Amino acid sequence: MKLNELLSSVEIIPTLKTQNIQVNGIAFNSKNIKEGYLFVAISGTHSDGHTYIEDAITNGAIAVVGEQELFLNEVPYFQVKDARKALAYLAKTFYKNPTNNKTLIGITGTNGKTTTSYMMKHILESQGISCAVFGSISIIINNEEYSSTHTTLDPLTFHELAAKSTDQVIIMEVSSHGLVQQRVEGLEFDYCIFTNIEHEHLDYHKDMESYYLAKQSLFTYLKSNGKAILLSSNDWSERLNTYVNSLGREVIKINGSSPTYTIDIDKIIEQQTGKVFSLTTQMQGEHNINNAAAAFATSVDFGLDAKRVELTLNNFKGIPGRYQLFPLANSATAVVDYAHTANAFHYILDTVKSQNARMIYHVFGFRGNRDVQKRARMIEMSLKYADRCILTFDDLNGVPAEQMINELENLGAHEKCLIYPDRTEAIKYAWEIAGPGDWIVITGKGNEAYKQSYSLSTKSDIDTLNYLLSTKHSAKPEIESLL
Structure with a gap:
């Protein structure tokens, strides 16, 4: 050129x-x-x-x-x-405006972006519509999967890959960081989906108002005939609804005031007709029902038959690191999830509790140089549901190990909290003390690779569980802190 x-x-x-x-x-x-x-x-x-x-x-x-x-x-x-x-x-x-001849779907929210994007891909491809996905787990174009470095790619990399894609639809996870850094500038979306917003990333955005405004900015990139799919759960959602209406864009609203759809436990109800459809998938929990509702509403507006969308959702098996279950030999269950906020803890732990868990052992940590204001609330939520909180390292991101240990000790000064800095040892410990009917909930990293080296030469939480499964580790030590 x-x-x-x-x-x-x-x-x-x-x-x-x-x-x-x-x-x-x-x-x-x-x-x-x-x-x-x-x-x-x-x-x-x-x-x-x-x-x-x-x-x-x-x-x-x-x-x-x-x-x-x-x-x-x-x-x-x-x-x-x-x-x-x-x-x-x-x-x-x-790259000659490579998204011009494709349907472009953007998904933003504190939680649920990845799961909703994969649900959308599953639904659309079941109807013969090819989809590319750009997100935090991976990038998929032309049925080829590549590793992902950012939730939202820089515009140069995105347009280069979009130009190679022959897919009919591109589904993007759009982070608040990506919006502030103008990574989606110049794009025109057919659909923008809002899942939720809660206290997160305030190390970057400084306050909730700035964080909200970053999320809100996605909807300025809607085409003139583009539509917003909004899951309404609080005042921020209602404010976004008002804003999108002021732009003259159509809103398909789930729950809240004057909704298009409402959710009733595990079903979605179309308000105009009263028709009821199931949102059941193999991913349990209220949060995944919400994700399924967003995918359902978008797919139906896209032109797919609602009944076929319902049946397709029922066959959705989930994705790595998002409520991924591991049945253990001793009749206990382990689950790995990316949950890293208090509200996300509520959803996953409440879901586990509803499975009649005898004891819940919750393994999690905090990311260094990230939002410290949410940490106490995360522990508070874990203590509400878990019988034992096993605090450990997440990504240190340059924070000295001693400093993070002090943080864990200060925030975890509770009789139900144990501290195992080595993440693989924390998971191993929970594995060893779990019995029949118990659940081990491991949150924070999902399918992400470890950035630190630990005593077990494993690469991720999933890899650690698979290692323990392969070695049939089952000894039961006394309960104690490693510190």
Whole structure:
């Protein structure tokens, strides 16, 4: 693509006559620059791309876009007001707007994005509609699965992959971080789904108002005929409903005031007709009923027969790391889930309690350098349901182990709490003391790989359970803290 054609998608200040230079690619990391590439200098949280301009030129950049007022001797330089926004439109133009001929579905919310996206994929593909998924577990395009580095990809990577996709539908998890960092800038959504919002990520957003506004911004990217699917559970949801209406976009509302659908235990009721459909899947719990309701409402509006959607949901077997069950040899049960907020704890532990669990052992930890305000509430919720809380490490993210141990000791100063810093030993301990009818609930990481090394040479919570299953570990030690 020629440089003048590419730059026509962004506003240059001051307006310069662009040159008819061939652009072979775009990069915002100087290490990824190849001969003939355009370099976009972004001022990030930890580093400033403008300091790497000379490296980019050395590596073959033929032009540079940035926010600072600069003059370069070697290559043309073009100043823009917002380099992140410019990158999104440059990527969209370079890859020829690859989502233009596809149905684009965006899902946002504190919890439920991944499960809802996989439910949607399951429903649509059962009707012969091919789907790509971009999310926290993986990226799936053209039935090929790739590892995922972020819940919401940067726009350059997203458009590159979307251009390779021959799928009819693209389903995206859209995080609040991704929205603030303008990773979906320039996209036009056919459907935007809102699952819920609760106290989370306030290390980044500072307060709930900022967090909510980040989520709300997704709905500004709806097409003029696009629709919002809103699960209404609190005042934030009702506020979002009012906002989307003010944009002139149609809202399909589940629960709350004046709903399109209501949920009754494990069923969804269409208010206009009174028709009732089951939301039963192999993923138990009220939270997964809510996820199924969002997938159901979107699929029916998409044009699928409601009865067939109902039957398809009944066959949904779940996804790795989201309420994933492991029956144990001693008639106990282990479950791995990504739950990492107090409300998510409520849903999964309440679900386990409803299974007539004799004893519940809850294994979880806190992520370093993340929202510390939610931690006490997480322990409070765990203590409400669990017979024993086994506190352990999650991702430390650079926080010294001693500091995290102190945090666990301070917050876990309760007779029902034990502290096992080694996550694999924490899981092993719960495994050893569990008996028939007991449940081990392991939350926080789901299918994610460990970032720390532990005593067992396993890579994840799922891998640890599989290891214990394969070795038939069953000894029962006395209850004690390893500290």
